[in-house]
Amino acid sequence: xxxxxxxPRHEVTEMGQEVTLRCKPISGHNSLFxxxxxxxxxxxxxxxxxxxxxxxxxxxxxxxxSAKMPNAxxxxxxxxxxxxxxxxxxxxxxxxxxxGRTQYFGPGTRLLVL
Amino acid sequence: xxxxxxxxxxxxxxxxxxLELGCNYSYGGTVNLFWYVQYPGQHLQLLLKYFSxxxxxxxxxxxxxxxxxxxxxxxxxxxxxQWSDTAEYFCAVKANQGGKLIFGQGTELSVKP
Numbered sequence: 001x002x003x004x005x006x007x008p009r010h011e012v013t014e015m016g017q018e019v020t021l022r023c024k025p026i027s028g029h030n031s032l033f034x035x036x037x038x039x040x041x042x043x044x045x046x047x048x049x050x051x052x053x054x055x056x057x058x059x060x061x062x063x064x065x066s067a068k069m070p071n072a073x074x075x076x077x078x079x080x081x082x083x084x085x086x087x088x089x090x091x092x093x094x095x096x097x098x099x100g101r102t103q104y105f106g107p108g109t110r111l112l113v114l
Numbered sequence: 115x116x117x118x119x120x121x122x123x124x125x126x127x128x129x130x131x132x133l134e135l136g137c138n139y140s141y142g143g144t145v146n147l148f149w150y151v152q153y154p155g156q157h158l159q160l161l162l163k164y165f166s167x168x169x170x171x172x173x174x175x176x177x178x179x180x181x182x183x184x185x186x187x188x189x190x191x192x193x194x195x196q197w198s199d200t201a202e203y204f205c206a207v208k209a210n211q212g213g214k215l216i217f218g219q220g221t222e223l224s225v226k227p
Contacts (some may be wrong), residue, residue, distance in 0.1 A: 033215070042217065042218075042219045042220055043158075043204065043217040043220070045214055045215065045216075048214065056214060091157060091158065093158075101146065101163075101165070102148070102160060102163055103148075103215055104160070105150075105157045105158040105159070106157060107156070107157045108157050
């Protein structure tokens with residue numbers, strides 16, 4: 001199994017630009033989670049989906065952030081416009097929904113907004 | 115609201131020393147408990163998990179953790195650490211019927227060769 005796949009692995013952009021992060025969950029998993037990791041705030045859950053439907057987006061920082069899951073094998077996290085304080089590592093994770101048991105993490109996207 | 119507290123922010127040990135990392139959570143119901151490890155520059159990997167049954171669970175790389183329900187604790191242990199155990203360790207809790215994992219703030223472990 002390829003595991004959770006994220007792209008790009010690294011992204012450097014300028015303030016004000018749109019950033020799109022992509023995630024492909026493990027095949028057969030139908031829960032998907034987006035996390036953000038920073039030194040100051042640690043690991044934060046931004047949003048999660050069950051069966052492509054957003055269940056809890058209370059962690060999304062503000063309207064500049066949006067996430068979609070158009071099908072069971074693909075999700076995007078978009079930041080528009082980006083700001084320097086969005087610089088972080090963004091992880092995607094997936095799991096089976098029943099009990100929502102073990103989450104498996106992708107390699108992350110390291111985002112730097114200048 | 116659920117929360118997870120890891121007592122140690124940074125632990126420094128010499129090789130072969132024993133390790134215990136504390137984790138306490140606040141939630142009154144049934145929980146699933148996890149320890150993840152993040153090696154430098156890498157993603158989170160599952161070390162071990164507890165859902166039910168024997169409260170002493172064994173994970174990969176010689177790690178184990180004990181769930182003590184009365185203390186709301188799930189401490190991670192390893193009898194003899196190696197330099198390769200240098201990493202950040204995260205405790206996480208999920209309400210049994212919920213979907214969200216709540217992570218602790220992490221404990222950075224540095225093992226001196």
